[in-house]
Amino acid sequence: MTYWLRLILMLLFDSCLINLSIGFSLWLRFEGEGGIPANYLEAFFTLIPWYTFITLGALYAMRLYHRMWKYASIGELFGIVKAVTTSTAIVIILIYTIPLSYLPRSVYIMSWVFMIIFIGSSRLSWRLLRDLIIKESNKKAKRTLIIGAGDAGAMVARELNNNQSLNLLPVGFVDDSPLKQKLSIFGIPVLGSREQIPFLTASHGIEEIIIAMPSAEGRTIREIVNICQATGVRLRIFEGTDDLLHSRSKIRDVQLEDLLRREPVKLDLEEIAAYLQGKTVLISGAGGSIGSELCRQVCRHRPQRLILLECSENNLFDIDNELRESFPEQALEAELADVRNREKLQAVFEKYFPQVIFHAAAFKHVPMMEMHPEEALNNNVLGTRNIAEMADKYGSETFILISTDKAVNPTNVMGASKRIAELIVKDINRSSQTRFAAVRFGNVLGSRGSVVPIFLKQIQKGGPLTVTHPDMTRYFMTIPEAVELVIQAGAIARGGEIFVLDMGEPVKIADLANDLIRLSGYDPELDIEIKYTGIRPGEKLYEELFSGYEEMAATRHQRIFISTKELDERYNGIKNNITAWINNLSPERNEIIRFIQELIPEYCGSEANEEPVPRGEVIYLEKRGNRIKKSSGIK
Structure with a gap:
């Protein structure tokens, strides 16, 4: 559907709702009094064109025809209230200044209320219908646990709820903060702390875990990864950004850089x-x-x-x-x-x-x-x-x-x-x-010929991973x-x-090998062997x-x-x-x-x-x- 066809259809639909609001208000005003008096009925037909065009103009001026109503929220409803209030005030001013035919004062008040209800309901019904469709589709989505109930966690939950193509249903949050326990975000509860992840995964049928802690240090991520790997479910990480002008948000598999990350470099x-x-x-x-x-x-x-x-x-x-x-x-x-x-x-x-x-x-x-x-x-x-x-x-x-x-x-x-x-x-x-x-x-990490690309190639071949010495340590x-x-x-x-x-802290190469094996979905003790080959000429144990x-x-x-x-x-x-x-x-x-x-x-x-x-x-x-x-x- 083109923009102009969509606009024309919405204008016609809103015109009907505006007329219905005023007519229904006038009928309620004289219900039980033998019908609407002829002078007020004549005034109704005189004022309808003014009411309709002025209200439609106010709605257009407030850019309410430029919004995607399937994402409607309280902000859109507030915009409708402003537009209807403005149009009603303009019509009343015109009635007493031109002058135009007038209706009982109670009709203006009731029509104001009904216009907000009718127009607002028509818009929000798109949102409710969309949410119902999402709810039905989510019954087949993977049950997902989000680690981190902060701004990043809320962003992930919103994205999972809005983006059906991800096929993920947020079931709950995990956060170590005592202040967040038993609270909820978008109706999704904070279920417990990181130590409870294995229990929560089993009790809630979790199929996927997402770490939503972009500012956490590598040590924290390592601890969480170690806990999550014992659950056997897929583990991914939310890649946030500090750059609002080039905003990007992505959910991806955990990488070695996540386990070694430090506080971001602050450049002058x-x-x-x-x-x-x-x-x-x-x-x-x-x-x-x-x-x-x-x-x-x-x-x-x-x-x-x-x-x-x-x-x-x-x-x-x-x-x-x-x-x-x-x-x-x-x-x-x-x-x-x-x-x-x-x-x-x-x-x-x-x-x-x-x-x-x-x-x-x-x-x-x-x-x-x-x-x-x-x-x-x-x-x-x-x-x-x-x-x-x-x-x-x-x-x-x-x-x-x-x-x-x-x-x-x-x-x-x-x-x-x-x-x-x-x-x-x-x-x-x-x-x-x-x-x-x-x-x-x-x-x-990742430079040509360095240990990580070599390990990844060895993992692709099924191992073994060659480490020169159990205590070999590098920055x-x-x-x-x-x-x-x-x-x-x-x-x-x-x-x-x-x-x-x-x-930062030096890392044992053997630990690095174990982390890469686990991140690749294997067990370092069962699936892929680590083989110690001896220190090569010129190598130190510690740099x-x-x-x-x-x-x-x-x-x-x-x-x-x-x-x-x-x-x-x-x-x-x-x-x-x-x-x-x-x-x-x-x-x-x-x-x-x-x-x-x-x-x-x-x-x-x-x-x-x-x-x-x-x-x-x-x-x-x-x-x-x-x-x-x-x-x-x-x-």
């Missing part, structure tokens, strides 16, 4: 805009896991131009196409170049003169770099020196090196190469107008979370800092965020800390000597390892120990005012 958008908006930004490794997310988030801050520097043709093609589709107004330049190629880098800098640089290009896989240490030095060390010196030479404003927690007390070549890269950046910063800084963080962040903090660190950098991101000789201080950002250790005097001038040192090395692994050990005394590669041992302690940082509290041990 004004500070970020000051150093990114309207600037030429270059991102090396633009097609990698971190680099590509940097590209997406930097584009949201409207740089004047974004330069995508990438040595992989396929990766560059993918990220360039994605950004051109997602940000059609953004000026983009795709440069197929390797940071090891100094001449090509110089040509890029001469062409664009980038003002802000995020250096994410690196070889990152520990076992592969143990097999090819010369490539780790060439790419991670000399590549960093090349692009950092270009930033200095061409007057860039800010240079951010993406580093790793493996650079702390390194036990592998990859970590040692990133530690040398940190030293080079700090050395160049001493004599440069460019602000050089490094940002250090741990593993990111984890999501890619967007890490990148948001990297961008914020760039805003507060003054030069020479090593920023350390708050990684560290900073070394014992580094002192950490708070920044004004709650999730970012800073190493206050000045560059050791023995590394003064390392930027000038490192190329000659590396180029004079033979490709023999032993010679390369000896060089790394001499340059980085804290380096303790796998050659030094037959049996793998943990290095140092796991350090937790807690910000209290302007002070940092440290604690250690596995939580």
